[in-house]
Amino acid sequence: MASDHPDIARGPLDTDVLVVGAGPAGLMLACELGLGGVGVLVLDQRPGPTTESRATTLHARTMEIFDSRGLLAELGTPPREPRGHFGGIGLDLTLPGSHPGQWKVPQRRTEELLQDRAVELGAGLLRRHQLVALAVGPDGVTADGIGPDGPVRINARYLVGCDGEDSTVRRLIGADFPGRDAERELLRADVGGVETPDRRFLRLPDGLAVSATRDGVTRVMVHEFGKRAVPRSGAPAFEEVVDAWQRVTGEDIAHGSPLWVNAFGDANRQLARYRHGRILFAGDAAHQQMPSGGQALNLGVQDAFNLGWKLAAEVRGDAPDGLLDSYHTERHAVGAAVLANIRAQTLLLLGGPEVEPARTLLTELVALDGVRTELAGAVSGLGIRYPVTDDDADTGRPGTDHPLLGRRLPPSALDGPAGDTTAALLRTGRGLLLDLGTGADPATFAPWADRVDHVTARPLAGSSLTPGEALLVRPDGHVVWAGDPGTDPRGPHTALRRWFGAPATAPAGTDGAHPTHRHAATAAAR
Numbered sequence: 001m002a003s004d005h006p007d008i009a010r011g012p013l014d015t016d017v018l019v020v021g022a023g024p025a026g027l028m029l030a031c032e033l034g035l036g037g038v039g040v041l042v043l044d045q046r047p048g049p050t051t052e053s054r055a056t057t058l059h060a061r062t063m064e065i066f067d068s069r070g071l072l073a074e075l076g077t078p079p080r081e082p083r084g085h086f087g088g089i090g091l092d093l094t095l096p097g098s099h100p101g102q103w104k105v106p107q108r109r110t111e112e113l114l115q116d117r118a119v120e121l122g123a124g125l126l127r128r129h130q131l132v133a134l135a136v137g138p139d140g141v142t143a144d145g146i147g148p149d150g151p152v153r154i155n156a157r158y159l160v161g162c163d164g165e166d167s168t169v170r171r172l173i174g175a176d177f178p179g180r181d182a183e184r185e186l187l188r189a190d191v192g193g194v195e196t197p198d199r200r201f202l203r204l205p206d207g208l209a210v211s212a213t214r215d216g217v218t219r220v221m222v223h224e225f226g227k228r229a230v231p232r233s234g235a236p237a238f239e240e241v242v243d244a245w246q247r248v249t250g251e252d253i254a255h256g257s258p259l260w261v262n263a264f265g266d267a268n269r270q271l272a273r274y275r276h277g278r279i280l281f282a283g284d285a286a287h288q289q290m291p292s293g294g295q296a297l298n299l300g301v302q303d304a305f306n307l308g309w310k311l312a313a314e315v316r317g318d319a320p321d322g323l324l325d326s327y328h329t330e331r332h333a334v335g336a337a338v339l340a341n342i343r344a345q346t347l348l349l350l351g352g353p354e355v356e357p358a359r360t361l362l363t364e365l366v367a368l369d370g371v372r373t374e375l376a377g378a379v380s381g382l383g384i385r386y387p388v389t390d391d392d393a394d395t396g397r398p399g400t401d402h403p404l405l406g407r408r409l410p411p412s413a414l415d416g417p418a419g420d421t422t423a424a425l426l427r428t429g430r431g432l433l434l435d436l437g438t439g440a441d442p443a444t445f446a447p448w449a450d451r452v453d454h455v456t457a458r459p460l461a462g463s464s465l466t467p468g469e470a471l472l473v474r475p476d477g478h479v480v481w482a483g484d485p486g487t488d489p490r491g492p493h494t495a496l497r498r499w500f501g502a503p504a505t506a507p508a509g510t511d512g513a514h515p516t517h518r519h520a521a522t523a524a525a526r
Contacts, residue, residue: 015041015124016315018143018156020131020169022046024055024107025283025300026162027114031069032308034121035429036475038315041124041154043131043145044163049111052260056104057084057294061381062301063099064411066113068426068477075113079104084293086341086375087348088201088208089363093376096464098411098423102294102380110297126152134159134172134279141278157315160280162304165267167285175281176272179288179339182229182265184350186290188221189241194256196220196249201349207248208350217259222248225352229265236263266290266346268339274328282307287335292345293379299338302381303331309429309475313501318451320501330386341378384408388480389498404479409434409471410464416457422465425455431500432473433492436465440485447503448496474499 017033019026022044033040058066058078066072082101084093094100119125129147136142141159145152161169170177186208196211196218210221222244238258245253269288274281283300291297307327313319348359365371377383385406404410409432412422425432431452433445436459445454452472459465472481472495481495496503 013041013152013154015039015154015156016158017041017311018043018141018154018159020044020143020159020161021163021167021283021285022111022115022125022127023050023162023164023283023300024110024114024297025285025304026160027111027118028301029160029162029282029304029308029311030118030123031114031121032305032429033312033315034118034123035069036309036312036316038312039122039124040118041126041156042118043126043129043143043154045128045130047127049108049115051108052262054107055110055291055294055297056106057297058103058105058110059294059298059380060093060095060097060099060101061384061408062298063103064097064408064423065301065305065477067098067411067423069117069429070424070427071113071117074116075105075109084376084379085201086293086366086379087345087359087362088203089348089359089366090200091366091375091379092372093380095373095376095380095382096410097382107297131163131168131172134169136173136278158278158280158311160282160307160311161285162281162283162300163285165284165288167281169279170271170281170285173276173279175276177269177288178272179269180267182267184223184227184346185229185263185265186221186223186350187236187241187244187261187263188219189238189261190259191218191220191253191256192216192259194218194253196251196253204248207244209245209249218256220245220253223350224248225350232263235261237261264290266343266350268343268346270332270335270339274332275325280307280311280327282331286331287339289339289342290346292342292349295338295342295379298381299335302334302384305476306331318501318504320498323499323501334384337378341375382408386478388478388495402482404471404482407479408477409473409479412463412465413460414457414463415460416455420455420457425453426473426475426477428453429475431475431496433470433496434473435470437467438470438484438486440470444485444489445492445496448500450504451500452496472496472499 016039019029019042022042026042030040030042080101080103082094084091084102093102129145131143131145133144140155140157143154161167163169199209199211202209207224212219224244238261242254267288271281271286274286282303289296310323310327314324348355388406409422414420433452433454435456442454459467469484471479472492473479480499481492483491485492
């Protein structure tokens with residue numbers, strides 16, 4: 001597999017969607033747009049995937065997403081850790097699913113994986129290019145950039161800012177980004193040639209210390225209790241990390257070789273709106289938070305996974321009214337919940353002796369399975385439940401008691417035409433009507449065959465799926481209708497219209513696939 005690509009610009013710099021930022025969120029979005037059959041161009045300042053350590057954790061929901069797009073075979077078998085933490089307090093993250101716990105994957109590898117797939121699906125990539133200006137018209141967006149060979153102008157129908165917490169897109173349009181600036185910070189460094197004891201969120205009298213050694217490189221993180229964050233225009237000097245480490249632990253690491261030095265604070269901000277007409281935001285451009293428990297990267301990838309199929313449908317012209325706006329409705333609520341849990345974790349993690357009573361209480365509560373399950377669902381992304389009707393959107397969650405409605409389709413093995421798994425059935429990027437033995441007439445769903453696959457299968461032993469019912473599943477894997485078409489004949493049709501638009505029977509003599517989906521489905525179903 002190639003891990004670095006030259007700058008790619010296929011034809012004129014006109015595209016359906018311009019994605020600014022080639023981090024995990026931007027590249028995941030490019031994959032989804034390519035799978036949806038629309039043109040996408042990604043612009044990024046860097047020459048290639050990050051060379052810095054940065055995020056190293058993929059949570060269970062992100063691993064399931066990668067599985068549903070056939071990416072795990074190329075990822076291999078990364079190390080798995082069943083335990084994570086909440087504010088430095090140990091937390092068992094194992095929940096029912098195909099990839100419980102957390103998986104250790106360097107951010108560079110994640111970016112390589114997604115970049116290769118995006119290019120395979122037809123995405124263009126403009127590296128070493130900086131966005132400098134934007135203009136929005138009634139039919140699209142014009143973006144001006146500057147690269148190694150001079151200025152470029154890109155015309156797109158939509159633009160998505162995935163360019164990080166210091167987003168240029170956000171600044172250029174003056175988007176409202178309320179919240180609070182950093183009050184505390186952690187200093188961190190990857191250091192060669194030092195030996196320190198492994199420490200997992202060790203609270204010492206003067207501060208917090210974390211250290212772990214992998215492949216001869218030791219990562220240290222340190223916070224001094226009561227020390228305020230300082231404004232920074234770049235990374236701290238290694239000497240600053242050395243001095244703080246000495247004061248907190250009493251150890252000298254000055255003889256080590258700094259490979260990467262970084263500081264991150266507890267700033268907590270979120271865009272008021274994720275959509276501004278033809279400009280949308282995903283990832284850290286939409287929300288800024290301390291990367292506690294590895295949630296930041298995963299939150300961004302999941303933003304992109306939610307947005308990609310909706311924006312592709314909008315570009316193709318088969319999106320029902322309100323579909324694209326549901327991106328903000330769903331992901332802003334999820335983002336707010338994650339930012340709230342990270343804020344709570346920050347107080348527990350970086351607070352001084354005054355937070356010890358709260359830490360003691362939470363340690364006792366986490367031993368209760370209901371509390372553990374709730375927190376593990378929040379950190380892993382497995383607890384997400386979207387509203388699925390207009391009435392649900394008003395309350396923020398589904399009004400039905402069906403346990404799967406609004407949640408992701410549980411990973412399950414199926415006895416189907418090819419012994420499919422639920423993940424394999426989602427790899428085309430299309431909707432899925434999964435009939436688990438209702439005996440419904442396939443002809444009743446034929447008018448949506450250009451957008452939704454109708455599959456009949458039987459759940460195997462151990463599955464959490466219920467025989468004798470059917471499930472309508474969005475391309476991002478979330479269930480939006482569940483029941484028996486025989487007793488609820490209007491139910492699936494109402495949900496199909498809401499999420500996939502008006503019915504349109506495929507012309508005779510075609511294979512039933514939407515024309516813009518055919519090449520993407522072939523590339524994804526591997």
